[in-house]
Amino acid sequence: MNNKRLVNILFLFPTVFAFLMIIVVPFFFGLYYSMTDWNGVSPNINFVGFQHYAKLFSMPDFVHSFVITIGFTAINVVLVNIVSFALSLIVTSNLKLRNFYRAGFFVPYLIGGIVLGYIWQFLFNNIFVSMGKSMSITILEASFLSRPESVIWAMSVVNTWQYSGYLMLIYVASIQSIPASLMEAAQVDGARYVTRVFHILIPMMANAFTISLFLTLTTSFKQFDMNFTLTNGGPATRFMGSPVKASQLLAMNIFDTATANKMAEAQAKAVILFVALVVVALIQVAVNKRKEVEM
Numbered sequence: 001m002n003n004k005r006l007v008n009i010l011f012l013f014p015t016v017f018a019f020l021m022i023i024v025v026p027f028f029f030g031l032y033y034s035m036t037d038w039n040g041v042s043p044n045i046n047f048v049g050f051q052h053y054a055k056l057f058s059m060p061d062f063v064h065s066f067v068i069t070i071g072f073t074a075i076n077v078v079l080v081n082i083v084s085f086a087l088s089l090i091v092t093s094n095l096k097l098r099n100f101y102r103a104g105f106f107v108p109y110l111i112g113g114i115v116l117g118y119i120w121q122f123l124f125n126n127i128f129v130s131m132g133k134s135m136s137i138t139i140l141e142a143s144f145l146s147r148p149e150s151v152i153w154a155m156s157v158v159n160t161w162q163y164s165g166y167l168m169l170i171y172v173a174s175i176q177s178i179p180a181s182l183m184e185a186a187q188v189d190g191a192r193y194v195t196r197v198f199h200i201l202i203p204m205m206a207n208a209f210t211i212s213l214f215l216t217l218t219t220s221f222k223q224f225d226m227n228f229t230l231t232n233g234g235p236a237t238r239f240m241g242s243p244v245k246a247s248q249l250l251a252m253n254i255f256d257t258a259t260a261n262k263m264a265e266a267q268a269k270a271v272i273l274f275v276a277l278v279v280v281a282l283i284q285v286a287v288n289k290r291k292e293v294e295m
Contacts, residue, residue, distance in 0.1 A: 033267045040263035052268035060242040062269060065253035066276075068152055072249060073220040073280075075156040076163075080216045081209070083164040088171035089197070102172070106165040113162075117229025120158045121145065145230065148237040148246035155247060158226060163219065167212045174208035175201065210288035217284055221277045224251035 034052060036045045056062050091102040108116075125143045132140025144154040178201065186196045202209075227233070233245035233252055248256070250273050258266035 030267050031271060033264055034271050035268075036264050038264040038267075039261045040258070041261055048264075052265050053272070056268060056272060060240040061244045061248070062253060064239040064244045065248050065250045066272075068247070069221060069223075069250040072152055072156060072223070073217060075153070076159050076220040077213060077216050079156055079160045080163050080167060081212055083160055084167035084212065085171050087164060087168040088175055091168070092172055092175045102168075105168055108162045108164075109166040111162065113225030114229050116158065116162055117226045120161075121230050124154060145247075146235050148235055151231055151235065151247040155223075155227065155230060158230060159220065159223065162226070163216070167215065170208050170212050170215075171205065174205040178204050206288070206291060210285060213284055213288060214281060218277060218281055221273070221280070222251055223249050224255065227252050228255075 033045075035047060035049055037048050038045045087105050091098045091105070095101070111119075124145045128140050129143055131137065132142075144150040182200055182204075183196055186200055191199070227247065227249045231247040233248035233256070235246050236243055237246040238244065250269070254266050254269045254273065257269060
């Protein structure tokens with residue numbers, strides 16, 4: 001028994017040690033540095049308590065980034081999951097070449113966020129604008145990325161294009177685990193396809209929706225690479241009477257603060273992001289789990 005316990009400890013030790021060194025220890029160091037005046041350069045560090053936290057929500061750039069990050073996340077949670085679920089229905093139907101479509105829908109997920117941002121930046125700023133001018137389509141004559149009112153929606157479209165194929169596989173696996181006899185029996189009873197989807201398929205896919213909504217929510221909240229390459233936070237707009245970057249999500253706001261040698265302030269923002277993400281994610285999972293029980 002003792003030998004077995006020792007073997008278990010030895011097998012677990014590398015993973016636990018890596019988790020402690022990479023996640024836990026840096027997290028608590030981060031909490032400490034967020035309460036100092038550390039700038040990342042000077043060796044002199046003074047403890048300032050909750051000074052950074054106290055002023056965060058009076059800073060227009062941080063508040064704006066926080067608000068648009070929530071909006072961006074809400075849009076993505078809806079768009080990505082609707083598109084993903086629709087694609088899963090397509091590739092699990094009797095459609096010819098459905099396996100080809102399944103692979104094709106998944107390919108965008110394999111493209112890195114940096115490359116993806118540059119590709120879509122070219123499409124928005126050049127291809128779509130050229131099409132708008134040549135075809136006299138007013139809405140396309142100016143890039144969606146150059147307009148504060150449309151840039152978040154443009155980012156959401158790109159994010160949906162990238163992640164919908166990945167979440168589609170989760171929905172496909174869930175659909176394939178449902179006994180085909182249930183759908184066939186409902187069809188024999190005269191239930192339409194839409195009725196079968198909403199009254200049989202969706203209730204029995206509750207676990208898949210919980211996982212997909214969680215992944216979409218956390219990924220959107222932490223979005224950085226696509227934001228950095230696609231818009232770099234632009235264009236400029238005004239918020240709370242001050243100039244701010246219209247599409248600067250929270251992760252990018254933290255990055256910009258850190259690169260300005262305001263490391264302690266950036267760490268305080270990162271802690272706020274962590275807390276907000278944990279709270280929202282726990283609420284989402286709890287709500288979905290309750291619905292799973294009801295279904």
